[in-house]
Amino acid sequence: MIITRTPFRISLAGGGTDLAEFYAREEGAVVSFAIDKYMYITVHPRFEKTIRVSYSKTEIVDRPDDLEHPIVREALKTTGIDSHIEIISMADIPANTGLGSSSSFTVGLLHALWSYKGKRVGAEDLARQACAIEIERLKEPIGKQDQYIAAYGNLRQIRFLPNGLVRTKALSVKPAVRRALADNLLVFYTDMTRRASDILSEQKRQTADKMSVLKAMRDMADELARVLEKGQKLDRVGEILDQSWALKKSLAPGITNPRIEELYDDARKAGAIGGKILGAGGGGFLLLYAARGRQGAVRRALSSLRPLTFALEPRGSVIAHRN
Incomplete structure (x- = not known):
């Protein structure tokens, strides 16, 4: 069994400049920090061949494509897991409250699934994969800051370059x-x-x-x-x-x-x-x-x-x- 703990965030300034519609023309920048409120993802092997996912509802399906939860579906595809697994999510704060819960869920889920497969994946790869799932595959109209602060933590300045690259640094604060x-x-x-x-x-x-x-x-x-x-x-x-x-x-x-x-x-x-x-x-x-x-x-x-x-x-x- 694997349990990941992924922080929520407070964004101080620059929100909106992490949208591609802006940073494709002008470099974007935000200042954000992770907080001690978390998304917890539990991944456990399942005796049955099916996939069981518990969030605000419970799904039991035969394959990832049958899942209603889009992020879980795409994360399973990304990590190549298609059976014999149970996934449970819990959070300290409700969704849709402005603390980046969706991206914390995505980052934490990817982290748990890769670890379940025995692979160690760093913060940069987790953030990039989360962006790919949420923005590129699922076409969510969101920016990139939440995925990066969830993966990296700390108090950070995150820059979004016109070529699509992201540069993040922990601020040197006394x-x-x-x-x-x-x-x-x-x-x-x-x-x-x-x-x-x-x-x-x-x-x-x-x-x-x-x-x-x-x-x-x-x-x-x-x-x-x-x-x-x-x-x-x-x-x-x-x-x-x-x-x-x-x-x-x-x-x-x-x-x-x-x-x-x-x-x-x-x-x-x-x-x-x-x-x-x-x-x-x-x-x-x-x-x-x-x-x-x-x-x-x-x-x-x-x-x-x-x-x-x-x-x-x-x-x-x-x-x-x-x-």
């Missing part, structure tokens, strides 16, 4: 700055879920008309990386979040709504410097940057929401259990 960043970030669940693909499909269609906005968002991601590595004027992170959120809302309908605007305004009035809805938008988790002295007021202003406690996760997908 431990005290890393702690201060985590201490100043608050996350709240809005109790609204949405399918990222619905928003991203429209965003992709409008990319050609939004190039200047996306370039500004990429430049803010680069500035945020510099701020973190210098470790000075950390409140600039909150300002960049606020400015990026203002730009992001213009990319497509559905990224925000009256309830999200109300929550964000309440948080700002209470002392939050900036923030954003995580992921594509429309619901899920609200990220805020607030100095320690203002966090009590922010929490009171958003007392109707459930807070999410988290820590930065230095590792990407790992084998948590093998026997």
Whole structure:
């Protein structure tokens, strides 16, 4: 039996520039970090020849092509497994909440399946294969950042080149700055879920008309990386979040709504410097940057929401259990 543990992520800046419609013309960049909330994938040999997959539903089929779950189907094809296997998934956070769960699932599943076959596959290959499944085969209207942060972990700057290559580096951030960043970030669940693909499909269609906005968002991601590595004027992170959120809302309908605007305004009035809805938008988790002295007021202003406690996760997908 193999169990993989793959982190979810919080994207700070640059989201949208990891879509091919943008980076094929202009280099994209994001800053993102893995958190200690995880997707768990268990793979176990099955006595029967069939394939059994348990997620929000259970499927028992004779071959991969019969599976309804598209990612599991394609991952089995990628790894060449077609029978005598059971796959179970569990997660700390619900899907469709903006923490990159779909890509964490794909990366973790590939990691588990390759390990089940006795092959050690590195983070780069896991990320590339996950992108190939989600974007190339399944035609999901998503970008590449989630697969890479799930595979690599840590606090990273990820660049997307016009030739399709991806360059990722762990930011050189002092431990005290890393702690201060985590201490100043608050996350709240809005109790609204949405399918990222619905928003991203429209965003992709409008990319050609939004190039200047996306370039500004990429430049803010680069500035945020510099701020973190210098470790000075950390409140600039909150300002960049606020400015990026203002730009992001213009990319497509559905990224925000009256309830999200109300929550964000309440948080700002209470002392939050900036923030954003995580992921594509429309619901899920609200990220805020607030100095320690203002966090009590922010929490009171958003007392109707459930807070999410988290820590930065230095590792990407790992084998948590093998026997």
